[in-house]
Amino acid sequence: FAPQEERSYNYNVVCKVANKPTRLTLNVKGEGYALHDALVLEGAEGLSTPLAANAVNPLDFGQVIVNERSVRSLALVNTGSLAYDFVWDLGSNPRLSVKPLTGTVGKGERVPVELAYHPHGPDKLRDYTVTCQVHVRLDDGTPAPTYITAVPVPVAVELKPKTPPGKPGKAIAEQGPVNKILTEGVVFERLLLGRKDSKTFIITNPGLLPIKWRLTGVEGLPKELVVSPVSASKRLALENTGDVGTKYSWDNKGLGPHFTIAPEEGFLAPGQTVRLDVTFRPQAVSPDIRVERVRCTVEGGSNLALTLTGACVTTVPQAEPVNFACAVRSSTTQTVNLSNPSSSPWQLRPVLSNDFFSGPEYVDVSAYSKAAYVITYRPLTMSSPDQPHEGSVFFPIPDGTGLLHRLVGRAEAPVPEGRIEKSITAKQQHTELLRVSNWLSRQQRFKVTIQRKAVDKATVLEGPEYIDVPAHSSKDYKLSVYSYTASVSQAVVTFKNESSGEYTFYELKLSASPAARQGELVLECPCVSMFFLESQ
Structure with missing residues (x-):
């Protein structure tokens, strides 16, 4: 069995037996799955650069001072539905x-890595190879079932009568025992790879004359359902597969007020790929917001077209907000419970606002059951008692409705x-290294x-007045300590960003023992005595 596609296979093999009236049939089943893994390099401006698999990717630490530490931020991304394990070989x-040296990346997750x-001492690091191996985690020794999420496909029914009909026709979508007029797109639920799902539509003609009808599918990005004023984003890739560089530009006017594409224009070198962020920020409540065939002009090549669709609903948030509280730059979690009363399983894609709140990209809720969605609150700045961090999480439901929860976070002092x-030891120079981390995507002083x-005046603590730390990196601060006598010194060393007011600190307790004996010094000198003679 050597599958060529990521799907399930089911064949009947027929065997003809001589002098036997019937044939023997063997049912053969199998499933092909693939690993959707990626390793990206995080840049200083928050941009991610994908690294090539099965190839050597250059990584430059630059010039590093002895005893200092240079860090590069990476991330392992899983865009598939199979969790995979990873292990680094240094x-x-x-x-x-x-x-981390080893770990697991769940489906739809992103695991940060620090190299x-x-x-x-003096050192040169050149052409040294570091590898990261990944493999699917199989608990029982057999391939785990792989799932894909089918894209919601907008469906339109066009009725074209041969002759003027007596009455207008209509399209009805049959879903269970209830029939309704088809006005929205058809969404196929989460399927096992290679399986099929179908929906039945009844085209009725209440008129007296026959009509012709045609069922068409509209191509484009999947429809996004958001709650006003939240926005949703998707990422596209534009690749130049030719041998000549070219310029591209999107028709900004054709996007309308609800959609934006960034960057709108640029230059693509041969073989280069650029990532495009498509943002849907609806300005009005509507069940169907779309722009047809937005033009992308390619210099020296054929123009491209993209159709964008979305929906915006007004949803009243739940009465009680979800509250979080923790120290700044630490994290805490809370759980939101979801209930699916329908007969179809849900795969929901939550929309979170405020970068301090995060959660899994997808959540699965089986039919007639409940599921828990875990939200992580990791604030990078402190909040005030009267101005907590606020956000929201919106769960778009397949029936066109949605659930909205307010998120309130309070970040205390670090x-x-x-x-x-x-x-x-007293009378010996000591250097204490304090690791200072930069949690932002820009350099901090x-x-x-x-x-x-x-x-204790007999102990001296001193070091540089300022320290600069690159984005998403860390650096050692050298604190010089010298004690003249045996003593105990306690101090707090604080590193503060004067522009933002954010700070981090260490608590120190240094106990100096008496200085070691250096040796024995012997002093010798003549002794002079005075005496008196008494004469008679």
Whole structure:
């Protein structure tokens, strides 16, 4: 069995037996599945660059000062429906580290990875290979069933009578025992690869004359259902497969007020691919918002066309908001319960607003059952008591309705990055390395403040007044410590972004023991005695 496609197979093999009136039939079944994995490099501006599989991708750490640490942010992405495991192989170089070394990427998930280079002496790292191997996790030794999500296909019924009919015709969609006039698109639910689903439509003609009808499907991006004023985005890729560079530009006027494409224009080198973000931000409530065949002009080539569809509904949020509370730059989770009273399974794609709130890209709710959707709150800035972080999560339901929940998060002061207790020796220079992390997609400058808790003038704590940390990276701050006598010093070292007011800090307790004996010094000198003679 060597499947060529990602689907299920079912064949009947017929065997003819000589001198036998009937044939033997063997039913053969199999299923082909594929791994949809990707490794991307996170850039300083929040852009992601895909890395090629089964190829060597260059990664430059740049010039790194000895004992400092250079970090590159990567991400493992799973766009398929099969979870896969990964394991990194760093070879024998102790100056390289990766976090996490192993793990699992669930369907629709994105796992951040930190690859670091930390030289402890003069070193050159060239043409060194690091590999990441992935494989499907099979619990019982057999391939797990693979699922795909069928795209909602807008369907239109066009009635063309041969002669003027007595009465206008109409199209009715039959779904279960209830018939209704077909006014919306038809959505096929989540299917096993290779399986089929069908829906029955009854075309009725209440007139007296025969009519001709035609069923057409409209191509384009899947329809997005959002709740006003939330927006939804999809990503496309535009590739130049030719040998000559070309310019492209989208017809901005043809997009109308509800859709935007970024970037609108640009240049594509031969073999280059550009990612396009299509954003749907509806300006009015409507069950069917569409723009037909938006033109993309390609210099020296054939023009392209894209049809965009969406829907916007007004939904009253649930009475009680979902509340979150945690320290800034830490995380906490809350659960939203979903109930499916219908006879068809749901695969919902939640729409979350505010980047501090996140959750799985999809959630499955079986027919006549319930499911829990876990939302993670990870704030990057502190909130005030009267201005908490606010967001929302919207669940578009296949029947055209939706569920809306308000999200309220409160981010408190940060917890210490670390509590360091260390023993040192008096009259010996000591350097304490404090790791400073930058959680933003841009460089940050921190002002360093050393606050002494227990005043001891015999101990000196000093270091640079400022430290610059690149985006999504970390850097070691060198704190110089010198104690003249045996003592205990306590201090708080704070790293503060003066423009935003955000800060991080360490708590230190340094115990200096008496200085070690350096040796024995012997002093010798003549002794002079005074005495008196008494004469008689």
